[in-house]
Amino acid sequence: MSINETVLEMHFHHALMDLFRSTFGVGPAGRISFYKYSPQKECFVGFDQAWVMTDVSDDQLFNDLKDAAQGNSYNLGTRYVGYFLQYKVVKRMIRHSKNNPPPVTSAEYGRAAVSNQANANTGKSQHELLFNLCKNLGALTYYACPAIFDKAELYRESVDLNKLTLVDLSSCPSEFKDNQKHYIYFDFPSMKPTWCSEPVLGTSIDAIQMARSLERRLNQDQKIETDRLLSCLFYLNWQRRVQRGGRRVQEYEPDKDLDSALQALTVIRVDSRGRT
Numbered sequence: 001m002s003i004n005e006t007v008l009e010m011h012f013h014h015a016l017m018d019l020f021r022s023t024f025g026v027g028p029a030g031r032i033s034f035y036k037y038s039p040q041k042e043c044f045v046g047f048d049q050a051w052v053m054t055d056v057s058d059d060q061l062f063n064d065l066k067d068a069a070q071g072n073s074y075n076l077g078t079r080y081v082g083y084f085l086q087y088k089v090v091k092r093m094i095r096h097s098k099n100n101p102p103p104v105t106s107a108e109y110g111r112a113a114v115s116n117q118a119n120a121n122t123g124k125s126q127h128e129l130l131f132n133l134c135k136n137l138g139a140l141t142y143y144a145c146p147a148i149f150d151k152a153e154l155y156r157e158s159v160d161l162n163k164l165t166l167v168d169l170s171s172c173p174s175e176f177k178d179n180q181k182h183y184i185y186f187d188f189p190s191m192k193p194t195w196c197s198e199p200v201l202g203t204s205i206d207a208i209q210m211a212r213s214l215e216r217r218l219n220q221d222q223k224i225e226t227d228r229l230l231s232c233l234f235y236l237n238w239q240r241r242v243q244r245g246g247r248r249v250q251e252y253e254p255d256k257d258l259d260s261a262l263q264a265l266t267v268i269r270v271d272s273r274g275r276t
Contacts, residue, residue, distance in 0.1 A: 003151050005087040012146065015159035016207060023211035024218060024270055030077075031271040035061060037262040044267075058237065061267070062230065069226040077272040081218040082229045083140040083210070084133055085166070086126070086264040088112035090186060092149045103187060103194045103201060110186035112145050116176040119255045122242050126257035127176055129239065130264065134169040137231045140213060141264075142166040142205075143184065147191055161207040165191040171203040218270060229267060236262055 021032050035044045035056060044056040068080050090110040115126040124132075134141035147163045148154065167184055172195055176182045184202065185194045193202035205213070217225050239258055 003089055003148060003154070005089060007154060008087045008089065008144070008146055008148065009085075011148075011154050012144070012159060012161065012164055015161055016211075019161065019207055019211050020214060020268065023208075023215050026270060026272060033269045033271075035267040035269070037259075037265060039259040039263065058233070062233065064269075065226045065230050065233075065267075069223045069230065079218055079222055079270045079272070080226055080229060080267060081214050081270070082225070082232070082265060082267040083142070083214060084130060084232075084261070084264040085142055085144045085266065086130055086260065087144045087146075088184070090145050090147060090149070103192070103199060104185050106188040108188050110145070110147065110188065110191065112143065112184045112186075114143075114176060114182040114184065115257060115260075116182055117179070118177070119257050122239050122255055122258060124239060124257065125176075126260050127182075129236070129257065129261040130169055131172060131175045133232050133235065133261070134172075137235060138228055139232050140210075140217070141169040142210070143169065145184065145186065145191070145193070145204075147186075164207050165193070165204050166206065166210055167193045167202055167204045171195070171201075173198070173200045214268070218268075232265070236265075 017032070017034065024032065026032050031048070033046060033048045035046050037043075038045045038055075041055060043058060044061050046054045046056045048054075065080060068078065090112045093109050093111050094107070116128065118125045118128070130141050133139040143166070145165045145167055147165065153163075165186070171193075180197060183196050185196055185199075186192065187194075191204070193204050194200065195202050236258070240255075240262075
């Protein structure tokens with residue numbers, strides 16, 4: 001097994017969901033489930049607490065979120081919150097004074113590549129899509145950058161969430177539309193991030209801080225969060241329509257950057273009164 005973005009997401013996912021459940025205080029009668037986008041099925045897939053999977057159409061998810069925004073589901077104890085988590089492989093590098101930004105002072109450091117090459121159909125890169133979701137639509141959007149450099153760590157039974165650094169895209173200086181290579185550098189052992197090529201100090205949080213941010217949004221007026229989620233979904237679906245250009249599914253080449261932005265989204269549903 002190689003270390004790649006998909007493997008890293010699967011490694012941390014169950015531990016994150018357990019953390020969210022304990023942080024949200026769902027209680028024994030409540031349920032927590034979530035939705036993820038499947039590019040193969042071209043729809044969202046729902047998972048319940050037992051990890052049972054069911055297909056969910058875009059229309060069904062939109063309608064559920066609209067009901068929540070209008071207060072119809074909130075009165076029954078159902079709330080929604082969402083976030084974008086794009087995993088990045090952090091490579092261990094040896095410091096070279098001519099190439100490293102000033103904030104990097106450790107002899108060894110980490111570096112993760114930013115995917116900022118625009119797609120030919122949509123004109124948008126993965127980074128620009130995520131940047132716009134964060135800056136323009138207020139979505140909680142992070143690059144998940146684990147300090148895992150040996151694949152043997154992926155086989156550990158217990159997952160160490162302390163190895164997960166979540167770089168906040170709100171601290172990024174731009175969409176990086178200059179067609180130049182850009183990276184996130186990490187000083188060791190602090191894992192403090194710096195956006196490059198022009199060095200700009202970034203901000204990051206850990207998994208517990210992320211859980212608390214989600215809890216705050218979960219407990220606010222549900223109309224605010226569900227409207228935000230709907231805006232993000234409409235934005236990504238509009239990009240998908242631009243990509244297709246009226247063609248049938250079989251007639252266009254999938255946009256991996258758009259698919260990755262959709263897959264980075266997790267919508268959590270909390271039923272505090274035990275509804276299914």
